[in-house]
Amino acid sequence: MGEKGNWKMIKWLLGMGYWVQGLRCFPWLAVIFYLKDSLKVDPSTLQILQNSAALPMVAKPLYGVVSDSFYFRAQHRLPYIALGAILQLLSWVAVAILASSSISVSILSFFLLLSNLGASIAEVANDAIVAEISKQPTFSKKGQSSSAGGLQSFVWMASSLGGVIGNLAGGVAIEKFSTRTIFLTFSSVLTVQLLITILVDERSLNLPKNQSSGGMKKQFAQLANALCKPDIAYSIGWLVASYAMVPVLTGTLFFYQTEALEIDSSVLGISKVFGQVGMLFWSYVYNKRLKTASPRKVISALQATMAVFMVSDVLFVNKLYQQMGVPDSVYVVVFSGLLEVLIFFKILPFSVLIAQLCPPGCEGSLMAFVMSAIALAMIVGGYFGVALASFVGVTGNDFSGLPRGLLIQAACTIIPLFWSSWIPDLIKPDVAKKE
Incomplete structure (x- = not known):
């Protein structure tokens, strides 16, 4: 297989992997409605279950070190993707079988954890391939060299496309089919x-050879060495703080939209599709216009935009847009759909930044550490959101304190901008080579 053939096959495999990763919203949308309608959980319990199910994501550095260190028949990426698919397959088949009869919240939580474990392992392997290849000369359709940001944008678009299809199909399928059919x-x-x-x-595939040897001990040492580099350490520290200190109110807003506003599942599905289309558009704009821009400016602008959208939610809950003649369903589709994915926008420029700063030989473990740190920060933000909802007195049928909670959320989003200097202001093309 020639060099161009290898590149096409790699892009095809990565595209498939990230597309499936994005498609995971399809069964998860059904899970959320199943928890609310069939198992009758309250908003706080729903949000706790959603965030707790993401706990396997926190162990991503371990999966990354293992994939960097242990080979199966001279392969150390695709076998882990296969293992991840197997664990997810077993989990969703089990949930499909049990959901048709009776399943407790604890049993469902176990299989959701197992599914996320499989997804985490597969994501680590895919992210490692992207990080490895991003440092190598690659080829576009015309045979010209492409930049590191191009591959990140490609897999981002593949994941977003999966999200578009998953949310669009999920919103319709919930009303037309049983949860068992969706899971199967x-x-x-x-x-x-x-x-x-x-x-x-x-x-x-002739992937770049792993430059490390010496097993897990050396991989941990290399990861520790990478994390000691100021640019990497401060960048990750800022990103983690920017997620962890912002209280997430997704469970509360889901109940507000479905119970107080009586928005049906198809509208919520379209809302999520609109958000995924926004992610696709963002990946295109970033690749074409912003990949050479200052990471600090791009990420800071995204953080500020998130706060603006949260303030807009306050106006929405206070019925200002309704008084202006904007239907609730339109706002939910456009603004709520964008805000739900806007928190992920800064991951794209940050991934490009870290991939270029990453020393050779620990791509898998460092990228896994970054993603696990983000996952942990989001879990903390989710629990913080449960506490905030309780503090402002929001329940499954009383949303009077929601505007105050949203204002606090917006204020917490602004705070990280005061130390945005932790993010490198400019990426030099030869950073990776010098490392």
């Missing part, structure tokens, strides 16, 4: 991914 449908997608992955020999 996603299981069939995982089966296809698994078959494709095990049929490809990683050695035929």
Whole structure:
């Protein structure tokens, strides 16, 4: 297989992997409605379950070190993607079988944790491939060298496309089909991914050779050394703080939209689709216009925009837009859909920044550490949101304190901007080479 052929196959495999990653919203949308309508959980319990299910994401550095250190028949990326698909497949098939009869919240939580464990392992392997290749000369369709940001934008678009399809199909499927059918449908997608992955020999792709040796001990040492570099340490510190200190109110807003406003599932599905389309557009704009811009300015601008959208939510809950003639469903589709994904926008420029700062040999472990740090920060933000909802007195049928909670959320979003100097102001093209 020639160099261009390798590149096409790598992009195809990565595209499939990230597309499935984005498609995970399809069964998860059904899970949220199943918890609310069938298991009758309250907003705080729903949000706690959603955030707790993400706990396997926190262990991503361990998965990254293992994938960097241990090979299966001279392969150390695709076998882990296959393992992740297997764990997810087993989980969703089990949930599909049990959901048709009776399943407790604890049993459902166990299988959701197992599913996220599989997804985490697969994501680590995919992220490591992207980080490795981002430092190598790659080829576009015309055979010209492309930048590191191009591959990040490509996989971002693949994930967003999966999200568009998953949310659009999920919003309709919830009203037309049983949850069992939805879970089994996603299981069939995982089966296809698994078959494709095990049929490809990683050695035929000529991926960049891992420059590290010495097993897990050396990998941990390399990861620790990378984290001691000021640019990397301060950047990660800022990103983690920018997520952890912002209280997440997704569970509360979901109940507000479905109970107080009586927004149906199809509208919520379209809202999420609109958000995913926004992510696609963002990846295109970033790749074409912003990938050479200052990471600090781009990420800071996104943080400020999030705060503006949160203030807009305050006006929405106070019925200002309704008085202006804007239907609730329109606002939910456009503004709520964008805000839900806007918090992820800064991950794209940050991933490009870290990939270029990352020393050779620990791409998998460092990228995994970054993603796990983000996951942990989001979990903390989710628990913080449960506490905030309780503090302002929001319940499943009383949303009078929601505007005050949203204002506090917006204020917390602004605070990280005061130490945005922790983010490097400019990426030099030769940073990775010097490392």
